[in-house]
Amino acid sequence: MKLQVAMDVLTTDDALALAGKVAAHVDIIELGTPLIKAAGLSAVTAIKSAHPDKIVFADLKTMDAGELEADIAFTAGADLVTVLGVAGDSTIVGAVKAAEKHGKGIVVDLIGVADKSARAREVIALGAQFVEMHAGLDEQAEDGFTFQTLLTDGSESGVDFSVAGGVNVSTIAAVQAAGATVAVAGGAIYSATDPGAAAAELRAAIV
Numbered sequence: 372m373k374l375q376v377a378m379d380v381l382t383t384d385d386a387l388a389l390a391g392k393v394a395a396h397v398d399i400i401e402l403g404t405p406l407i408k409a410a411g412l413s414a415v416t417a418i419k420s421a422h423p424d425k426i427v428f429a430d431l432k433t434m435d436a437g438e439l440e441a442d443i444a445f446t447a448g449a450d451l452v453t454v455l456g457v458a459g460d461s462t463i464v465g466a467v468k469a470a471e472k473h474g475k476g477i478v479v480d481l482i483g484v485a486d487k488s489a490r491a492r493e494v495i496a497l498g499a500q501f502v503e504m505h506a507g508l509d510e511q512a513e514d515g516f517t518f519q520t521l522l523t524d525g526s527e528s529g530v531d532f533s534v535a536g537g538v539n540v541s542t543i544a545a546v547q548a549a550g551a552t553v554a555v556a557g558g559a560i561y562s563a564t565d566p567g568a569a570a571a572e573l574r575a576a577i578v
């Protein structure tokens with residue numbers, strides 16, 4: 372299982388500083404949606420230039436104009452770009468077309484999708500590289516939220532999936548046991564006193 376850091380910081384300088392501390396312990400470096408909205412796609416270029424050996428993940432959460440948005444992110448240096456699973460199939464197909472043009476990949480984020488395992492199978496058939504079983508920051512704060520649902524949906528999907536939203540040292544073993552190919556950790560790393568040590572601890576928990 373790969374480890375992905377989600378950098379939910381707001382400036383390119385902060386992202387470069389965080390990536391510098393954690394890169395040795397992670398496989399995938401994600402630029403979070405707020406970072407890309409605040410700093411623009413030049414932040415993607417800066418991270419890819421600083422860490423050319425890492426998979427750079429642009430969390431665009433595209434909902435429309437799939438081909439155009441994915442194309443500009445791949446051109447900026449992204450290796451993986453997210454499209455929302457609640458988007459129409461034509462948006463996903465367009466983004467996959469851009470990924471094929473660049474030799475890169477599309478990840479479909481299933482945030483907000485009611486039947487995540489069924490939609491996962493549909494978008495993989497449309498050409499997505501893998502899906503993200505994701506509970507967003509707001510959903511995690513809602514009454515009744517259960518992390519386990521993400522793992523069950525992932526296992527039942529039968530396709531390659533990542534898990535995002537609440538991954539930490541207490542949950543990462545369950546993420547791996549559920550069969551995830553990628554564990555995504557944001558707050559558990561960037562909010563830690565020592566982000567490098569936190570990333571190393573998560574890495575060590577992967578068997």
Ligand SMILES: O=C(CO)[C@H](O)[C@H](O)COP(=O)(O)O
Pocket residue numbers: 377378379403404430505506507508535536537538555556557558559
């Ligand atoms: O994409 C996101 C929010 O939309 C977050 O980066 C992702 O959910 C990581 O969450 P956490 O901080 O709980 O690890």
